[in-house]
Amino acid sequence: MIQLEQLSWQTSGRTILQQVSVSIPSGTYAMLMGPTGCGKTTLLEIICGLRQPSSGRVLLDGKDVTFLEPRERGIGYVPQDLALFPGLRVREQIGFAPRLRGVPQAEVDAQVVQLASQFGISHLLDRLPDLLSGGEKQRVALARALAARPRLLLLDEPLSALDEGMRAEAVALLQSVQQVHSLTVLHVTHSSSEAAALGTLHLRMAAGRLEVE
Amino acid sequence: MRLNRSNLCWLALALIAVGYLAFWALLLAATATYSTPDSWLHVLRSPEIRHATLMSLLTCTLAAALALLLAVPVGYLMSRLEFRGKAWLDAALDVPIILPPLVVGLCLLIFFQTWGGKQIEKIIPFTYQLSGVVLAQFVVAAAFAIRTMRGTFQHLPARPEDVALTLGCTRFQALWHVALPAARRGMVAAFCIAWARSLGEFGPILVFAGATRMKTEVLPTTVWLELSVGNLDAAVAVSLFMVLLAVLVLVAVRATGEKV
Structure with missing residues (x-):
């Protein structure tokens, strides 16, 4: 379960987030919508620890993680631009988190093969990010995030770069990933159809405030 | 048209x-x-010039390597962290670029006459030594290397490093595993620029390390020594050799694709 308590964030005298409070139960697929620039990305960055809130708390399964470093939170984050590591092959991207934790190479390889198979990217393991299509990049970014075995997955408009046909496929993939890995997901989108297809909880942000729909 | x-x-x-x-x-x-290729070859084969060439190659490589070691962390800091007084620090890092070269040498010379400088010289002697040549080259070359690395990191998106932090990296690991591999070409460019800058360094070396033949003599010192005794042929040959080295470095930098 993730709980946000009275989160606020100000910059240069402007209030971006204002007393944001919400509880998202474990296993929920929460969709977050709102106009551009309303603070959705800022909220995700605060939850995963890339920004410190001006005030308020972030609790994960009842534990206050507000001042923990991002690496200590167990949260997977897939930003809008996917941010694949330049110069690393798909195999290295997916194996990045387990290798960092000192998992033996044989286990890392097995995990990479299993995730690649689940995401249908086994044939891309030796490719560099520059040689991947938008849909392939999105799958690699998801596999890379899941390799760290997160409790919570934050997705910032992950399907925005995909065309209509691929988007339907990606929606099905996200649904299956959430169920297979028993994840809590917070997914930012501008698409009502995407929200309707995936969301079990619908949140709307406007003028720095968050409402449950 | x-x-x-x-x-x-x-x-x-x-x-x-x-x-x-x-x-x-x-x-x-x-x-x-001005002179013939035969004359150049004759000059470049002389023991003094060969020694100066070797010393130039050695000192420039050392100075450029040290400059890169400093430029990577400082460039990363300046490109990724916002803090109070950053504009002032940014300007201060460019000071060696705008200072007159002789003044840089004089500052080094005076610093090593102070108590702190003398303590350092008890461990590694710098004044009028070959190590002084490296230091004089380093202080100026580092400013150019920092500028290049700062530009390199500024052009790289910070987002992959952010994602690396959520995947379990410390900030240092994100720099090591994500930013540095992506900045390889910039690092080559920074090294080449620092090397080329070191090769042309003269003023600080003359003041701080002196111009002792076969000891602290590097190629720019050779040009000056040969000019001072009226041996224009030798000065020209060494100058053309330095032009050739500079062109090679320029080609190497362009090959990295970095804009400097």
Whole structure:
């Protein structure tokens, strides 16, 4: 379960987030919508620890993680631009988190093969990010995030770069990933159809405030 | 192509650029034709010049390596962290670039006369030593390397490093595993620029390390020593050799694709 308590964030005298409070139960697929620039990305960055809130708390399964470093939170984050590591092959991207934790190479390889198979990217393991299509990049970014075995997955408009046909496929993939890995997901989108297809909880942000729909 | 006003403007600007390049070509051509290739080879084979060449290659490589070691962390800091007084620090890092070279040498010379400087010299002697040549080259080359690395990191998106933090990296690991591999070409460019800058360094070396033949003599010192005794042929040969090295470095930097 993730709980946000009275989160606020100000910059240069402007209030971006204002007393944001919400509880998202474990296993929920929460969709977050709102106009551009309303603070959705800022909220995700605060939850995963890339920004410190001006005030308020972030609790994960009842534990206050507000001042923990991002690496200590167990949260997977897939930003809008996917941010694949330049110069690393798909195999290295997916194996990045387990290798960092000192998992033996044989286990890392097995995990990479299993995730690649689940995401249908086994044939891309030796490719560099520059040689991947938008849909392939999105799958690699998801596999890379899941390799760290997160409790919570934050997705910032992950399907925005995909065309209509691929988007339907990606929606099905996200649904299956959430169920297979028993994840809590917070997914930012501008698409009502995407929200309707995936969301079990619908949140709307406007003028720095968050409402449950 | 019709010669309209816009074309005329471009033509005038192109003429200015061509005129400048032509001036440089004339300078180099005049220097190159001053003496014969036989004379250059004869000069470059002399023991003093060979020693100075070797010392230049050695000191420039050391200074550039040290400059890169400093430039990577400082460049990363300046490109990724926002903090109070950053504009002032940014300006301060450029000071070695704008200081007159002789002043840099004088500052080094005076610092090593102070108590702190003398303590350092008890461990590694610098004044009028070959290590002083490296230090004099380093203090200026580092400023250029920092500028290059800062530009390199600024052009790299920070987002992959953010994602690396959520995947379990410390900030240092994100720099090591994500930013540095992506900045490889910039690092090569920074090294080459620091090397080329070190190769041409003269003022600080003359003041701080002296111009002792076969000891602290590097190629720019050779040009000065040969000029001071009226041996223009030797000065020209060494100068042309330095031009060749500089061109090679320029080609290497361009090959990295970094803009400097």
